[in-house]
Amino acid sequence: MHPLIHAxxxxxxxxxxxxxxxxxxxxxxxDTDDWAWESSxxxxxxxxxxxxxxxxxxxxxxxxxxxxxxxxxxxxxxDKRAVKPHAAGKKVAVxxxxxxxxxxxxxxxxxxxxxxxxxxxxxxxxxxVDAAKAxxxxxxxxxxxxxxxxxxxxxxxxxxxx
Numbered sequence: 001m002h003p004l005i006h007a008x009x010x011x012x013x014x015x016x017x018x019x020x021x022x023x024x025x026x027x028x029x030x031d032t033d034d035w036a037w038e039s040s041x042x043x044x045x046x047x048x049x050x051x052x053x054x055x056x057x058x059x060x061x062x063x064x065x066x067x068x069x070x071x072x073x074x075x076x077x078x079d080k081r082a083v084k085p086h087a088a089g090k091k092v093a094v095x096x097x098x099x100x101x102x103x104x105x106x107x108x109x110x111x112x113x114x115x116x117x118x119x120x121x122x123x124x125x126x127x128x129v130d131a132a133k134a135x136x137x138x139x140x141x142x143x144x145x146x147x148x149x150x151x152x153x154x155x156x157x158x159x160x161x162x
Contacts, residue, residue, distance in 0.1 A: 025108035103149035
């Protein structure tokens with residue numbers, strides 16, 4: 001409750017906190033024991049702490065766990081939640097700003113910096129608009145870009161720190 005708790009530099013979320021936040025953001029719950037396995041890949045095994053802090057901070061921030069961070073997003077966005085380019089009657093917006101906003105909304109609109117928001121919009125423009133030349137590309141690339149944007153949101157430094 002002390003006001004200084006919010007002062008100072010941002011700190012990296014522990015893996016379990018990251019997973020819980022992602023699940024909460026998409027309205028999903030502990031529906032599989034895969035989360036225990038996934039959390040061990042990113043540096044924290046539930047009920048088996050390596051130290052008093054419960055996780056090895058250096059392990060969460062290294063190249064060996066980078067793929068595990070993206071795998072977390074893939075586990076969260078299972079087949080039910082994946083963007084389907086040919087979903088009946090559902091067309092994905094082609095506007096880069098709208099795509100970035102949809103990707104953020106998927107996770108419950110987490111707070112991101114202006115720089116991160118700009119990077120998401122720039123990626124959406126490059127991947128969904130500029131790269132699409134043929135008619136089939138203009139139809140499918142926005143959906144593919146939206147899926148990638150969802151993963152990029154939770155891989156961003158803004159999402160992984162508090």
